[in-house]
Amino acid sequence: MADTATADKNMTPPDTMRAWVLGDPQELTLKEKPVPVPGKAEVLVRIDAVAICATDLEILSYGTPALIEGGPPFNKNFTPGHEYMGTVAALGPGVDEFEIGDRVTVEIHAGCGQCKRCRMGMYTSCHNYGLNYGDKDKGHRANGFTTNGGFAEYAVNNVNTLIRVPDHMSDEEATLVVTAGTSMYGLTELGGLVAGESVVVIGPGPIGLLAVAVAKALGASPVILVGTRESRNEIGRQLGADYVINAREEDVVARVKELTGKGADYVVDCAGTETTVNQSVHMTNRGGRICLAAFPKSAVSFDLGALAVNNIYLYGIRGEGRSATHRAMAFMAEKRFDASLVHTHTFxxxxLPTALKYAKERIDDAIKVVVSTRPDAPNGAKK
Known part of the structure; x- marks a missing residue:
């Protein structure tokens, strides 16, 4: 399946490439840009496929969390997009970890390596986020956030952000490693999940559905999904949910306690509303953990006292830190779960504008929408 991606070891990148550039909010234009040149510890990736994330939609509308040249990304020749995979097309000086022709998928973040958080391994919380321009270059980069991203034909990546893609994996599935890695990060590195503990996932979006898959693969029991769309709930069942609760038809908190006894050991809130935050608090067992994988758009009121008296831990996740994407790839490569179930459309x-519309408006029940630069390749876009 990977013949077209690995056969050519003498790939010569062109001087220019097609890339979508953000102007004013919601204004994207397909332009010609110079192909970037990899520096020390970097490679040039020919982008073969890129998935659309909800955060991409927020960047296009509001700018944040993107930070270009110290401010909002509008009208700065910025190319968004961060969930991409591709083929190594050129090597920077001294790079011997990869070869031209290798298929790779990417993490988003490469920390500065020198701040307190990076030295702890928490490079997604790098203190030098966005300080990678002009005279203030501190070494941090987050492709599609603080540097140019994947809605283009080429991008430069630090070698620390690359993960090899197995031959049997399609381009589209490889773009989902970041999403699965985000769920992995929340449950393992930050959450400390061990086999046999119960997990509730609220919200069957891409991260929520893959959180179900990751939790099940890690041995959680039972794994419970809370959602309102039956089509997505069914995908959750296929990915390993032992029980599915329709929030429109049942008392979610009461049902979780019925299924778990005294409440869930872990709750992963992938909806991010005041209602779901409070449901999370009241369905979590004493000493349990709540992972906020979605962010409320405004301040919310919730039962803080219940957290305190029940020793419940509340934490948020941003991205896919501590190499969680490498573990997610290992699970996906071994077919511990089928991440491709959340991929619904390719353009x-x-x-890209049509693809973004499908993702934003959930047209045709779109879940994960992928954009391909080579739709006719054997392992490329599926029609």
């Missing part, structure tokens, strides 16, 4: 690069 060509020039059709």
């Amino acid at each position: 060509a690069l020039e059709e």
